[in-house]
Amino acid sequence: MTTMQRLSRVDAINWNRLQDDKDLEVWNRLTSNFWLPEKVPLSNDIQSWNTLTQQEKQLTIRVFTGLTLLDTIQSSVGAPVLMEDARTPHEEAVYTNIAFMESVHARSYSSIFSTLCATRDVDDAFRWSEENPTLQAKSELILERYRSDDPLMRKVASVFLESFLFYSGFYLPMYWSSHAKLTNTADLIRLIIRDEAVHGYYIGYKFQQALAEATPERQQEVKDYAYELLLELYDNEVRYTESLYDEVGLTEDVKKFLHYNANKALMNLGFEPLFPSSVTDVDPTIMAALSPSADENHDFFSGSGSSYVIGKAVATEDDDWAF
Amino acid sequence: MQNADVEAGRNRSLVYFSTKSGNTHRFIQKLGLSAQRLPLNREEPTPRIEQPYILVTPTYGGGYAEGAVPGQVIRFLNDEHNRHLLRGVIAAGNTNFGEAYGLAGRIIAQKCQVPLLYRFELFGTDDDVAKVRKGVEEFWKRQAQSLTT
Ligand SMILES: [Fe+2]
Numbered sequence: 001m002t003t004m005q006r007l008s009r010v011d012a013i014n015w016n017r018l019q020d021d022k023d024l025e026v027w028n029r030l031t032s033n034f035w036l037p038e039k040v041p042l043s044n045d046i047q048s049w050n051t052l053t054q055q056e057k058q059l060t061i062r063v064f065t066g067l068t069l070l071d072t073i074q075s076s077v078g079a080p081v082l083m084e085d086a087r088t089p090h091e092e093a094v095y096t097n098i099a100f101m102e103s104v105h106a107r108s109y110s111s112i113f114s115t116l117c118a119t120r121d122v123d124d125a126f127r128w129s130e131e132n133p134t135l136q137a138k139s140e141l142i143l144e145r146y147r148s149d150d151p152l153m154r155k156v157a158s159v160f161l162e163s164f165l166f167y168s169g170f171y172l173p174m175y176w177s178s179h180a181k182l183t184n185t186a187d188l189i190r191l192i193i194r195d196e197a198v199h200g201y202y203i204g205y206k207f208q209q210a211l212a213e214a215t216p217e218r219q220q221e222v223k224d225y226a227y228e229l230l231l232e233l234y235d236n237e238v239r240y241t242e243s244l245y246d247e248v249g250l251t252e253d254v255k256k257f258l259h260y261n262a263n264k265a266l267m268n269l270g271f272e273p274l275f276p277s278s279v280t281d282v283d284p285t286i287m288a289a290l291s292p293s294a295d296e297n298h299d300f301f302s303g304s305g306s307s308y309v310i311g312k313a314v315a316t317e318d319d320d321w322a323f
Numbered sequence: 324m325q326n327a328d329v330e331a332g333r334n335r336s337l338v339y340f341s342t343k344s345g346n347t348h349r350f351i352q353k354l355g356l357s358a359q360r361l362p363l364n365r366e367e368p369t370p371r372i373e374q375p376y377i378l379v380t381p382t383y384g385g386g387y388a389e390g391a392v393p394g395q396v397i398r399f400l401n402d403e404h405n406r407h408l409l410r411g412v413i414a415a416g417n418t419n420f421g422e423a424y425g426l427a428g429r430i431i432a433q434k435c436q437v438p439l440l441y442r443f444e445l446f447g448t449d450d451d452v453a454k455v456r457k458g459v460e461e462f463w464k465r466q467a468q469s470l471t472t
């Protein structure tokens with residue numbers, strides 16, 4: 001196994017001397033994306049929440065409890081182990097930001113609970129999460145890699161958590177949003193979804209940098225391990241999805257969302273996507289729920305927009321553009 | 324440039340920018356079409372293009388118009404000569420950014436009055452590659468036709 005150069009001593013961090021420009025680029029992106037749940041008027045969803053059946057309420061609370069567990073893992077174990085593997089002080093600083101935002105995410109679900117739900121229902125869901133075998137299995141599959149002494153596989157596991165495992169859960173608020181329900185909650189989840197994209201991208205980038213330095217044999221080994229772990233997580237994720245969504249008849253559609261995001265997780269690691277487009281055709285209303293106020297899609301080539309649709313006006317910083 | 328070349332659909336080209344993560348570069352490699360990369364290093368002079376082209380660019384940032392278009396791309400387009408040869412734009416991004424998915428493409432399309440042709444995520448799937456390859460070819464054919472009529 002390749003030994004990576006870890007930071008062995010602490011020096012004062014100088015952001016004006018970068019070893020990797022990407023660190024500053026991502027730091028700026030993360031800090032400008034900073035938010036807190038108080039920003040979202042969750043109480044506007046109380047009326048909508050009350051239109052859900054008891055079964056739908058239970059499903060929603062369980063889904064959010066599952067997401068809370070993943071954010072907790074990433075905040076208290078994932079980001080700290082990545083910090084230990086960091087190769088620049090700036091990379092380390094980016095992980096401190098990620099760790100904190102994961103805490104904000106986990107905190108947000110509790111804000112949703114305290115705003116919308118009965119305390120007893122929430123307590124029940126937390127108990128359910130501690131006993132649910134597939135939820136525990138996914139947590140264990142990730143934690144095993146975090147505890148291992150393989151820095152590359154720690155990053156692989158982390159990218160799978162960030163870019164794949166959340167999506168069985170993210171599906172539901174997007175589904176509600178597409179039915180004009182819990183729309184403020186969906187606004188909050190979209191902020192989380194945006195953060196997770198930057199996290200998965202950055203950790204995947206650092207993974208690719210480190211993998212490039214390994215021997216071809218080692219590269220092949222890590223790649224095999226990565227696909228193996230993805231399939232193991234996927235099998236478990238399918239069972240988790242069935243246990244949650246079978247009773248509302250959404251399992252097959254959620255699975256498409258899983259395939260689509262598993263492909264993106266692999267791409268964040270620099271690997272080719274696994275699932276063919278025939279099984280990644282996520283319901284367009286779910287894709288639309290990801291970008292609620294966007295104009296229609298821009299597939300000019302396939303003729304879906306035959307005129308020169310240029311899109312709605314966007315304000316830009318005109319001083320950068322001389323014309 | 325010779326009009327005959329344009330009519331024959333030759334001289335079609337792509338200009339692209341890709342950061343150190345190399346996603347856009349990888350997409351271009353998979354396309355297998357001739358393409359010129361804009362320099363990553365801001366100190367390097369921005370190139371001058373001599374023929375009509377389609378620009379392929381990633382989107383920076385997490386959802387804001389400010390900073391969405393990479394500075395190197397802005398610098399390249401600030402050259403009036405380059406800007407006038409731009410025929411269309413293709414943007415990379417991530418649907419996780421919602422309405423800001425591929426925002427750089429929308430901004431350039433609007434500022435330069437050219438169509439936003441396509442958006443793809445990360446380094447693009449095989450489907451994206453096939454669609455863009457076919458789309459770009461047909462696009463140049465149509466351009467050539469509109470020049471002769
Ligand atoms: Fe998170």
Ligand SMILES: [Fe+2]
Pocket residue numbers: 074098102162195196199200
């Ligand atoms: Fe995250």
